[in-house]
Amino acid sequence: MDEQLELTPGPPPRVVDVDDYRARADAGDHTEVNETTPTALLSRIARDFCRNAAPVQIRGTLEAPSNRSVWLDRDLQEWITFDNIDHLRVLGGGTLNGNGHQWWINSCKTDRSMRCVTGPTALYFRRCNHLLVEGLQIRDSMQMHVVIAYSWRVLVSRLLITAPGWSPNTDGIHVSNSREVLISGCIISTGDDCISIVTGSMFIRATGIFCGPGHGISIGSLGANKSWAHVSDVLVEKATLVGTTNGVRIKTWQGGDGHAERITFQDISMHNVTNPVIIDQNYCDSMTPCHEQGSAVAINNIRYRNIRGTSSSKVAINFACSNSVHCDGIVMQDVFLVGEDPYVSCSYMNARVVELGYNFPYCRAEM
Structure with missing residues (x-):
């Protein structure tokens, strides 16, 4: 994880004006219904870039349709997607505006009387190897802002x-x-996880991240609906979290199977974070209660090193591990967290914790 990813340089950016595509459509080049909508225009531009293997540079502001019916009527789950492209370079200078307000106020998370509907992701990369994404501004996505999936x-x-x-x-x-995957030098302020790393992800490094507000930096959730999950070899370092509901978190559902292992959080600064360090093996994001199960995603070889700052709750460190599959190999080294009441605590259940260096609050080593 210490090696920097190196990507070979590609050809110079090719400049495309969206208005050129709109003019072509107005002149009779109608290959799709409603070709002049922003979503359809971007789809055509993406196809041309893929055919010509050119870098993509986004300038100005691209705005997604704010009317939910544009997406729901076509069952669209993604706004801008790049699929199965090697050596793709997406360069910034511009802004993607997801216009997500109507999705948020109609979410079942905001209003429990509403039907739960998955909103579109703003920018989705699927099966893209040797990918570079740099310098973009993405705001107000309908749901997730950027997804990296099945890529190397x-x-x-x-x-x-x-x-x-x-x-x-x-x-x-x-x-x-x-x-x-290397995520570097990003500023992320959202209503959910700043970074979430889920099953099938290995050798992931996030460095130089500013997070807040949001739900912190999370591994998971893993093992939902009794599924098998695996995440390994993750390094989160040199991060600053301000006013988040969680700091660094590992979350797994009861009833799942698999492993979350060899994960390190180090050199992290936290300010007014509600749950600075948390492992939750009983995660339940459901309208109905989650009953105790006889299996769980195993969590082992987790290291916390040089984490400092303030907790807005009295429990600064919380390891809530499964009765059936205990957390093993948790190492705390030079972790110092205080609150308005400086005597914050460490709460742990079914976890084997080893303390190195000077730590506060102190977590006993017994199960």
């Missing part, structure tokens, strides 16, 4: 991702089933 050797750098703190399910960067 990815560099995501200098993104500015923003949405209101109350906006539901608006994860900043979501990594799934991907390997060798």
